[in-house]
Amino acid sequence: MARVAVFVDVDWTLTDRERRISSRVVEALERLQREGYFVVLASATAYPIVYGLSRYLPTSGVAVGENGGVVGDGRRLEILGRIDKELVLRVARERLSCCLEDSWQNLFRFVDVTFALRKGVDPGYAVGEARHVFGAMGLEVKYSGVALHVHPPGVNKGVGLRKALEMLGGGFDYVVAVGDSEVDVDMFRVADFSACPAHAPEEVKKEASYVAKAPYSDGFLEIVDVVLRGAGKPAKE
Numbered sequence: 001m002a003r004v005a006v007f008v009d010v011d012w013t014l015t016d017r018e019r020r021i022s023s024r025v026v027e028a029l030e031r032l033q034r035e036g037y038f039v040v041l042a043s044a045t046a047y048p049i050v051y052g053l054s055r056y057l058p059t060s061g062v063a064v065g066e067n068g069g070v071v072g073d074g075r076r077l078e079i080l081g082r083i084d085k086e087l088v089l090r091v092a093r094e095r096l097s098c099c100l101e102d103s104w105q106n107l108f109r110f111v112d113v114t115f116a117l118r119k120g121v122d123p124g125y126a127v128g129e130a131r132h133v134f135g136a137m138g139l140e141v142k143y144s145g146v147a148l149h150v151h152p153p154g155v156n157k158g159v160g161l162r163k164a165l166e167m168l169g170g171g172f173d174y175v176v177a178v179g180d181s182e183v184d185v186d187m188f189r190v191a192d193f194s195a196c197p198a199h200a201p202e203e204v205k206k207e208a209s210y211v212a213k214a215p216y217s218d219g220f221l222e223i224v225d226v227v228l229r230g231a232g233k234p235a236k237e
């Protein structure tokens, strides 16, 4: 049987618009697991959140957090980059308080510093301002649709995906990636088959092998059906 890994973004892919996880989603993850797929949650959120979730949901137990910057399985923890978190937080307070609010998650983060957007601030404007300030410090800024993220170049879900495959023992025949935002595109580029729910921005849809008809977790359920029917499998299968 082919060894297949399925990487799944959390916010607005596994969840609905209100960020709830339905029992239908849990059943879909169970189906994947029953069929022998290795499910890995890959999120921009802090590792304790995504690892905790991966323990309560049917998954392989390896989790990718902080946009690929942190990968672990409960015993092992890989941190794939370095950042001066206090400096980033200070600069944000001093220069970007118009747009950004510190997140409680930063207490638990190692390499990707995250901010909520202030109420009413246009995401495009906030990202532009943050790129101006943090770009000059050699850092990257990405927006997940839910939060803004600042990290060193080289931290991304594609790199996290590769590290997770290694932690699972390698030897995969093909890899599927599912996600809805800019932060997921790097794992789309590494995967053999990628898919996004219908609400994903155009730039993300352009990079995906498959775009679901439904948004949010309903789109994810549709994508699971497509994957279980063999989407992305190499021709030799």
Ligand SMILES: O=C(O)COP(=O)(O)O
Residues within 6 Å of the ligand: 009, 010, 011, 012, 042, 043, 044, 045, 144, 145, 146, 147, 148, 181, 183
């Ligand atoms: O916290 C966020 O930015 C959301 O993260 P995710 O969509 O990668 O799960």
